[in-house]
Amino acid sequence: MKKIIALLLAVLMISFMFVSCGKKSDLKRVEKNEKIVIGVTVYEPMDYLDAEGNWVGFDAELAKMFADSLGVNCQLVIINWANKVAELNSKQIDLIWNGMTASSELGEQIDFSVSYAKNAQVAVVKKGATLTAADVANATIAVEGGSAGATVAEETIKGANINKVAAQVDALNEVLAGTSQVAIVDITMAQNVVGKGTYADLQILAGASYGDEVFAVGLRKGSDLKEKLDQFLKDKYADGTLTALAAKYNVGLNTDELSK
Incomplete structure (x- = not known):
């Protein structure tokens, strides 16, 4: 009997060790690596490159400030938006910070920070196009794969021919090239x-x-970075930093969440 109890205890201890290993601290990992890796796409005005090749934008500036608050470097890397959850959960990146819509479906796979900005999806066409809003359902629509625009095209606009591309700028380029009649993109970008x-x-x-x-930052489920990130965003709203950035980049803040 004692041997059986000892064996059971050993199994429990090993199981606990595996669970503990699966919940390693993201904060400690970032501090050890001395950098926080942010997954982005080229998305003006949130994350984009200036003439010198430096990352700028509402989210880019905030991400750098957050890294500074942790005492680490900030590394922004371009990801395939359709693979953002896999990139995050495989620890290729530490956060998704790129004007990301906090949808309920996505929330089943990752955690969100407090939401900080408002958004909607809009249709973009060539100037002079005779299309009306009612015609969109019969058009070829370019969308970023895995985006809120893709969800709108698939679930709200019935009957459309959907052309999925890697990024929202690519969707706009499809319309310019005439390979799609409509792009569904964030109003923040448009x-x-x-x-x-x-x-x-x-x-x-x-x-x-x-x-x-609403936009929020994406984190791994149960990440201990969430508490620090939420407080950082609220503090930056309280001290006027977010309001100044919103004016600079023409972004609408979600003040209800930030002021809680």
């Missing part, structure tokens, strides 16, 4: 780039706006 520069020949389609969303 308001900042459509009708200007590279995208001067595009316009937001009147009456084609889909839903209200």
